[in-house]
Structure formats: structure tokens, C-alpha cells
Amino acid sequence: MKVKPKGADEIMDIIQGGVTAAKGFEAAGVEAAIKYQNRKDMALIYSEAPCKAAGVFTSNMVKAAPVLWDKEVVAHSPAVHAVVVNAGIANACTGKEGYECCKKTAKAAAECLQISEDAVLVASTGVIGMQLPVDKIAAGVRQLAEKKKDTTEAGQEAAEAIMTTDTVSKQVAVTIEAGGKTVTIGGMCKGSGMIHPNMCTMLAFITSDIAISKELLQEALSEDVKDTFNMISVDGDTSTNDTLVILTNGLAGNPEITSKNEDYDKFREALNYINTTLAKKMAGDGEGATALFEAKVIHAKTKEDARVLSRSVISSNLTKAAIFGHDANLGRAFCALGYSGVEFDAGLVDLYLENDEKSLPVFQNGMMIDYSEEEATKILSSPEVRILADMKCGSAEASAWGCDLTFDYVKINADYRS
Amino acid sequence: MKVKPKGADEIMDIIQGGVTAAKGFEAAGVEAAIKYQNRKDMALIYSEAPCKAAGVFTSNMVKAAPVLWDKEVVAHSPAVHAVVVNAGIANACTGKEGYECCKKTAKAAAECLQISEDAVLVASTGVIGMQLPVDKIAAGVRQLAEKKKDTTEAGQEAAEAIMTTDTVSKQVAVTIEAGGKTVTIGGMCKGSGMIHPNMCTMLAFITSDIAISKELLQEALSEDVKDTFNMISVDGDTSTNDTLVILTNGLAGNPEITSKNEDYDKFREALNYINTTLAKKMAGDGEGATALFEAKVIHAKTKEDARVLSRSVISSNLTKAAIFGHDANLGRAFCALGYSGVEFDAGLVDLYLENDEKSLPVFQNGMMIDYSEEEATKILSSPEVRILADMKCGSAEASAWGCDLTFDYVKINADYRS
Numbered sequence: 042m043k044v045k046p047k048g049a050d051e052i053m054d055i056i057q058g059g060v061t062a063a064k065g066f067e068a069a070g071v072e073a074a075i076k077y078q079n080r081k082d083m084a085l086i087y088s089e090a091p092c093k094a095a096g097v098f099t100s101n102m103v104k105a106a107p108v109l110w111d112k113e114v115v116a117h118s119p120a121v122h123a124v125v126v127n128a129g130i131a132n133a134c135t136g137k138e139g140y141e142c143c144k145k146t147a148k149a150a151a152e153c154l155q156i157s158e159d160a161v162l163v164a165s166t167g168v169i170g171m172q173l174p175v176d177k178i179a180a181g182v183r184q185l186a187e188k189k190k191d192t193t194e195a196g197q198e199a200a201e202a203i204m205t206t207d208t209v210s211k212q213v214a215v216t217i218e219a220g221g222k223t224v225t226i227g228g229m230c231k232g233s234g235m236i237h238p239n240m241c242t243m244l245a246f247i248t249s250d251i252a253i254s255k256e257l258l259q260e261a262l263s264e265d266v267k268d269t270f271n272m273i274s275v276d277g278d279t280s281t282n283d284t285l286v287i288l289t290n291g292l293a294g295n296p297e298i299t300s301k302n303e304d305y306d307k308f309r310e311a312l313n314y315i316n317t318t319l320a321k322k323m324a325g326d327g328e329g330a331t332a333l334f335e336a337k338v339i340h341a342k343t344k345e346d347a348r349v350l351s352r353s354v355i356s357s358n359l360t361k362a363a364i365f366g367h368d369a370n371l372g373r374a375f376c377a378l379g380y381s382g383v384e385f386d387a388g389l390v391d392l393y394l395e396n397d398e399k400s401l402p403v404f405q406n407g408m409m410i411d412y413s414e415e416e417a418t419k420i421l422s423s424p425e426v427r428i429l430a431d432m433k434c435g436s437a438e439a440s441a442w443g444c445d446l447t448f449d450y451v452k453i454n455a456d457y458r459s
Numbered sequence: 460m461k462v463k464p465k466g467a468d469e470i471m472d473i474i475q476g477g478v479t480a481a482k483g484f485e486a487a488g489v490e491a492a493i494k495y496q497n498r499k500d501m502a503l504i505y506s507e508a509p510c511k512a513a514g515v516f517t518s519n520m521v522k523a524a525p526v527l528w529d530k531e532v533v534a535h536s537p538a539v540h541a542v543v544v545n546a547g548i549a550n551a552c553t554g555k556e557g558y559e560c561c562k563k564t565a566k567a568a569a570e571c572l573q574i575s576e577d578a579v580l581v582a583s584t585g586v587i588g589m590q591l592p593v594d595k596i597a598a599g600v601r602q603l604a605e606k607k608k609d610t611t612e613a614g615q616e617a618a619e620a621i622m623t624t625d626t627v628s629k630q631v632a633v634t635i636e637a638g639g640k641t642v643t644i645g646g647m648c649k650g651s652g653m654i655h656p657n658m659c660t661m662l663a664f665i666t667s668d669i670a671i672s673k674e675l676l677q678e679a680l681s682e683d684v685k686d687t688f689n690m691i692s693v694d695g696d697t698s699t700n701d702t703l704v705i706l707t708n709g710l711a712g713n714p715e716i717t718s719k720n721e722d723y724d725k726f727r728e729a730l731n732y733i734n735t736t737l738a739k740k741m742a743g744d745g746e747g748a749t750a751l752f753e754a755k756v757i758h759a760k761t762k763e764d765a766r767v768l769s770r771s772v773i774s775s776n777l778t779k780a781a782i783f784g785h786d787a788n789l790g791r792a793f794c795a796l797g798y799s800g801v802e803f804d805a806g807l808v809d810l811y812l813e814n815d816e817k818s819l820p821v822f823q824n825g826m827m828i829d830y831s832e833e834e835a836t837k838i839l840s841s842p843e844v845r846i847l848a849d850m851k852c853g854s855a856e857a858s859a860w861g862c863d864l865t866f867d868y869v870k871i872n873a874d875y876r877s
Contacts, residue, residue, distance in 0.1 A: 100798070101794065101797035101798045102796070102797040102798070102799075102801070102802060102803060102805055103793055103794055103796065103797030103798075103805045103825075104797075104805070131790075133790065133794075134790055134793055134805070134822065134825055134826055134827060135826060135827075136806065136824070136825060136826040168788075168790065169788075169790025169791065169793065169794060170789070170790040170793075170822070170826075170827035171827070280794065281793075281794050281797060358776070358868075358872070359872055362868070362869050362871075362872030362873045363872065363873065365869065365873045366872070366873025366874045368873065368874060370586075370587075371588070372549075372551065372552055372586065372587025372588040373587065375521055375552055375587065375588075376519065376521055376551075376587060376698065376699050378520070378521065379519035379520040379521030379522075379699060380518070380519045380520070380521075381520075383520070384520060385520060387520055387521045387522070387552070388554065404552065404588070406554070407521075407552055407554060408552055408553060408554045408588075409552060409588035409589070446869055446872075447869060448866050448869050448870070450776075450780070450869070451780050451783065451864055451865060451866050451868070451869060452866070453780075454776070454777055454780030454781065454784070454864075455780045455781065455783045455784025455786065456784045456786060
């Protein structure tokens with residue numbers, strides 16, 4: 042279940058921290074009382090050195106105002122210096138007033154930080170349909186600008202401030218060597234409902250001091266998302282606010298990466314580790330979840346087939362409820378492979394139930410075989426459960442991550458706004 | 460919320476009963492102890508007069524053995540006389556042995572009823588992966604053949620025998636006039652989990668004494684399914700066993716319908732009423748459901764757009780949980796329209812919360828407006844709740860039906876096999 046990129050030990054070191062791990066990045070988290078009381082609900086990421094930015098955003102036709110704002114900034118701004126995030130209200134379905142609010146947020150940040158308005162990204166998460174209280178946002182921005190620091194603690198506070206129904210904050214950081222210099226990449230994200238990214242997940246921010254061209258930065262991010270953030274699902278609902286942004290300020294001093302050389306490959310691997318780790322943290326902390334649920338498909342005809350098949354299994358409500366109940370009802374997973382839209386020979390498929398220690402064959406050549414229910418229940422009681430499907434019709438593979446469907450998911454979402 | 464086909468009162472009468480309502484059809488339900496104890500779990504539908512048959516089956520790549528058997532019978536048999544159904548075990552993912560079991564079931568029925576083996580349709584519903592106990596099935600068939608009757612009670616017993624997690628049996632029947640004769644159409648079906656038909660829902664059987672050509676019968680059924688059974692979802696899981704079959708024996712004595720004349724149109728409307736009623740009964744009795752949840756989309760660009768949009772809303776776990784919680788979080792429904800894959804202008808959309816008596820505007824031109832939470836809660840407390848979306852970009856409309864997502868859904872499915 043552990044993410045172990047090939048040769049990961051040789052090319053990267055996993056370190057403490059998140060968005061402040063890389064050189065020149067500061068962060069803060071404060072209580073701005075946007076909607077929640079007595080908890081941090083606004084965060085700032087800041088780099089004095091100008092950053093290149095790349096982003097991937099929700100494919101939902103209903104895009105939140107900050108998504109519209111950020112797409113402009115990522116596409117057209119010469120440099121980005123800051124990201125302002127609030128939790129509690131999503132600023133989605135808020136029309137012109139909502140977009141004006143993004144502009145005012147950026148303006149407030151620009152004044153405090155003495156940067157240009159179009160150097161500020163904004164992001165929101167929470168309830169759809171409500172307007173943001175602009176005065177509180179502006180006051181929050183002033184607090185954030187005063188408080189920002191480059192410490193691990195400051196990064197931690199930012200990661201806490203962007204949480205909604207998340208039960209834990211989510212960060213990761215690694216270092217690699219590039220052009221003889223140490224390059225750091227760190228990130229944070231939040232889930233945990235309305236998670237079925239079809240571009241990327243709700244909110245994720247990655248910072249790095251690597252020097253890399255803007256084109257390659259965007260390409261690396263867009264490619265990597267297909268196997269990481271787009272491979273998780275909590276509830277099949279693709280949010281209006283999904284935002285994944287990476288900022289790089291070049292302070293590591295490596296020779297700028299402008300072609301797909303060895304340094305680029307290392308960066309891609311490190312980025313894949315960061316994204317996979319954050320995506321899995323999000324899936325495992327899905328609303329009400331008691332287990333991280335992975336579906337791995339091997340020997341599929343094509344990579345896209347493998348992706349679609351594995352996503353179909355982790356999105357199946359029936360399979361997710363069975364995982365919650367520790368019931369080895371793998372017929373449901375088989376059924377989910379079948380309705381995924383991918384063509385395959387059902388008479389060939391093998392299914393295994395797995396955790397980090399054991400692999401239990403349950404279906405062979407499309408039929409259920411004798412297996413120990415006791416063993417199955419033991420595996421299903423692990424905090425990380427995997428269903429492995431061997432399609433036996435090719436050489437492509439993919440993994441998708443989700444969580445179980447529990448009473449608490451229903452409880453949280455039957456009563457979210459009150 | 461009521462289904463009132465245009466001019467329905469003029470062209471049809473709703474009557475008591477189900478599969479035995481039409482002339483010449485008998486039915487039975489018996490306890491065969493296939494998997495359940497102390498309840499009916501096998502059903503028979505029988506017509507001494509030879510029937511034309513049309514069917515629509517699951518699109519799942521993993522097709523249960525009875526689906527494979529029935530497709531052959533519907534396509535190639537000169538006449539159908541009987542349907543044998545069992546609940547408890549789905550006979551899916553059971554390989555050659557499973558298919559052999561269908562053959563043996565048909566053979567047992569053929570012997571008892573003195574008909575040909577290929578005149579027998581079989582259908583199963585229940586747990587995936589287990590083999591059927593052939594001896595018990597054969598004994599059940601003998602009981603059914605002895606017990607069959609043409610009474611309303613016999614139809615009722617059959618409807619009860621095919622239930623799994625259904626809480627109520629589901630039947631409907633109507634009469635129309637065709638060619639100066641009274642024609643009767645009746646049906647029964649069962650849900651209630653793994654319901655997200657992509658051809659039709661789990662098991663539904665319709666009988667009629669109408670005289671109609673086989674080609675037109677199949678065309679009428681295939682067309683109607685698009686707006687009825689394919690427009691419901693309980694949990695997004697498309698079953699391996701979905702089967703919808705119609706049998707017509709011509710005993711009404713109407714001149715055989717061989718072209719799309721007035722009688723055909725009446726039959727289509729009656730069939731639409733039957734299918735819509737059964738589909739809604741299934742949605743409203745979804746596993747754990749406390750409410751029937753309808754999404755109606757109007758003024759969409761195309762019919763297919765309207766279908767996709769309405770289905771996306773009733774399939775959204777978040778929206779379904781909000782309905783359960785009587786929380787007017789229509790932002791989630793708006794979000795579900797947005798990720799449906801259909802293109803539209805989010806700035807135009809109006810959303811209404813409705814029941815049979817009231818219509819409450821909640822979003823206007825893409826933005827939430829002031830509305831009474833008290834009114835909203837009152838509407839959400841109805842047994843039938845509708846979200847109406849006005850897309851304002853065309854003239855097409857469609858309805859889809861689902862149910863709320865409840866603690867009981869999770870409870871039922873965390874522990875289905877035990």
C-alpha cells in the first residue's frame with residue numbers, strides 16, 4: 042500500500058513540513074470567523090521571490106468564482122507571489138458579486154504585501170451559494186500578512202486553516218538533487234467530501250524552489266494529475282472549486298530546467314510522490330471514512346482502461362459499504378468492473394483481497410473460489426484495504442483510491458449546513 | 460409528482476393486479492428455501508397461449524447466466540410460455556455451471572408444464588458469486604407449476620416472491636381499448652439496491668393479452684426504457700442481472716398491431732405508464748430510502764441533455780444525503796448539473812424545490828436567492844420531493860427518479876450477506 046516510486050530512496054528524501062519547506066516560502070493560518078467560529082479558517086502562502094505558477098482546475102461547468110480568477114492569473118500573470126485561501130464558504134454560484142470578491146481579496150493582499158493584484162491567487166472551500174463577507178476576508182488578509190513565517194509551524198497552521206470536514210491536516214515534502222543543488226518540493230491539501238476530481242481535487246497547493254520553465258511546470262502537473270488526484274473518489278461528486286496549484290520560485294539555484302532532461306525526470310518522480318501522497322491522504326480521510334480503499338488493476342489492455350476500471354471499483358457505493366462492514370462481497374467489485382464501460386472477458390478475471398501483508402484470492406477466471414472468510418475479515422479490518430483485479434488481457438495497470446461508505450458519511454452530509 | 464400521461468384518463472383505466480391481470484396469464488409464488496428461509500423466494504409466470512417476447516437486459520460486461528439464457532430465448536424462440544424467477548442468489552459470476560443451471564431450470568419447467576425448454580425464461584436476483592442449488596430450484600418449479608392460478612392473489616404472491624431487500628411488492632395494471640377490444644397490460648418488478656440501470660432495472664416482468672408484432676413489441680419496449688427504467692438510480696451500481704421482459708399472448712383479440720397506428724400509440728402510452736409506475740416504485744423503495752426523489756429538467760438543449768442532467772442530480776450522493784437530512788442544500792444539485800458532462804450557461808439556471816403542492820424558487824440565474832428555510836424544510840419532509848432545474852436554453856425536458864441516502868442504506872449494505 043505504500044507509495045514507493047522505483048528508486049525513490051535513491052532520488053529523494055522525505056522530509057518534515059509542507060508549503061514552507063522550500064526556500065523562500067512563508068505561510069500563515071488565522072481565525073477570520075468567515076463562517077466557522079473559534080478555529081483557523083484563512084491561510085496564506087507567500088513568496089517574496091516571484092513564482093512561476095501552473096494549475097489544474099475543476100471540469101465542472103459550474104465553476105466557483107476563485108477558479109475563474111485563478112485560471113486568469115495562472116494563464117496571464119507574469120509572476121505570482123501569494124495564495125489566499127478561506128474555508129467555510131466556497132464562493133460558488135455567487136455571480137458577479139462573487140467574482141468581485143475575489144478581486145477585492147487580491148487587492149487587499151496586494152496592498153498588505155506590496156505586490157501586484159494579479160500576483161495573488163485565491164481559493165475557497167465550503168458551502169455553495171453563499172456570498173463571502175468581504176470585510177472579514179480583508180481583515181483576515183491583513184492578519185495573515187502580519188503573521189506569515191517560513192517555519193514548519195507556519196506551514197502546519199496554514200494546512201489546518203484550509204480544513205472543512207477533514208479530520209486531519211494533510212502535508213508532505215521531499216528533497217531531490219538537481220544540477221548539483223538541493224531542490225525542495227512541499228505541499229498541502231484538504232478534502233474531504235464532494236471529492237471525485239475530474240481535473241484535480243478540491244484544494245491542493247504545492248510549492249518548490251526549483252528553477253523550471255513555466256511550460257514544463259504545467260506539463261508535469263497536468264500529466265501527473267491523471268494518475269494521482271484524478272484517481273481518487275470519496276463520493277462521486279466533482280466539486281465546483283477543485284484547484285491544484287504549484288508555485289516555483291527558483292531559489293534552489295539549480296540550472297533552470299527547460300527540456301525533459303534527467304533533472305526533469307527526477308522532478309516528475311518527486312512531484313508524483315507528493316501528489317500521490319496528498320491524494321491518498323484525501324481519500325483515506327474521506328468524510329466518515331474508517332479505511333483507505335485502493336483498487337489496483339493489472340494486465341489491462343490500455344492505461345486508460347486500467348484507470349477507468351480501478352476508478353469504477355472505488356466509486357461503487359455497494360463495494361464501499363461492504364468494505365465498511367468488513368464483508369468480503371467481491372462480487373460487487375466485479376460488478377463495478379463490468380459496468381465501467383471497459384470491454385473485457387469476464388471469464389478471465391481474477392480478484393484478490395489484500396492488505397500490506399496478505400493477498401487472498403477470491404475470484405479466479407471469473408468465478409468465486411473457496412477462501413477463508415476469517416482471513417478475509419482480518420484483511421478487511423486493516424486501515425488500508427486493497428482489491429486487486431487481474432484482467433489478463435494486456436500489460437497496463439493503474440491504482441485508484443477511495444474510502445468506505447459509512448454511517449458518518451450520511452450523518453455529516455445530511456446536516457452539513459447547520 | 461403523479462404520472463398523468465396526457466389524456467391518460469381518456470385512453471386508459473388503472474386496474475388492480477399485476478402479471479395475472481391480462482387474459483390467459485397465471486402466476487405463483489412459493490417457498491423453495493433457495494437462500495432465504497420461511498418466505499416465498501420463487502415465482503412463475505405462465506401463459507398456455509404462446510407469447511411473443513421482447514426484452515432489455517443489463518449492459519454490464521459481467522452478465523449473469525440467466526441474462527445470457529434469456530437473450531437467446533427472446534431472440535430465437537418461436538414462442539415463450541413461462542418465466543421462472545428466484546430471489547436470494549443472482550447466479551452471476553458462476554461460469555458454465557451457472558449457465559447449466561439455467562438450462563436445468565428450463566428443463567424442469569418444460570417437463571412440468573409440457574412446453575418446450577426454449578419457451579422458458581429464467582431470472583435470478585440476489586448475491587453474486589454463489590451457485591444455485593439445482594435440486595431445490597427443480598423442486599420449486601414443480602411446486603410452482605402445481606400452484607399457478609390466474610387470480611390477482613396469485614399475481615400478488617409472485618410479486619412478493621421476487622423481493623430481496625424490497626420493503627413492498629410492486630405491481631401495476633391498466634386496460635386500454637384497441638381495435639374495439641379491451642386490452643390489458645400488467646407488470647411487477649423488484650429493486651432495490653444495485654439500481655442504476657443502463658438498459659433496465661433489476662427484474663421487471665410485464666404481461667399483456669394484446670396482439671402485436673414481435674418487432675413492434677421490442678421497439679416499443681426499447682424506446683420506452685430510455686425514459687423510464689433507465690432514468691432511475693438508487694446507488695449508481697448497474698447490476699449484472701438487470702432484466703425487463705414483456706410477454707404478449709394476443710388473447711385480447713384485437714387486430715394484430717403491425718404498424719405504428721393509433722392502437723400502437725395507445726399501447727405505447729399505456730406501456731409508458733406501466734414502466735414509469737414500476738420504475739418510480741423501485742426508486743422510492745430504494746434500499747434504506749425515506750423519500751422518492753425526482754429531478755426534473757426543463758428547457759434543456761436536447762432530450763439527451765435533459766436525461767443526463769436529471770440523472771446526474773438524482774445520482775449525487777451529497778444531494779441525496781441532503782434530502783435525507785431535510786436540508787435545502789440545492790448548491791449540491793447545481794454542482795451535480797455542472798459535472799454531468801452537459802454544456803450549459805451556469806448563469807442562466809433556475810432551481811426550484813417542489814412537492815405535489817408547492818414550488819419554491821431557490822436559485823435564480825445561477826445564484827442563490829432569499830427563500831424561506833421553513834417552507835423548504837416543509838417540502839423536504841414530503842414523501843416525494845422534486846428538484847426542478849430550468850436550464851433556459853432549449854425546449855427539451857426529462858425526469859429522473861431516485862431516493863435519499865440514509866443510515867439504513869449503509870446498514871443494509873455493510874452487512875448484506877450475513
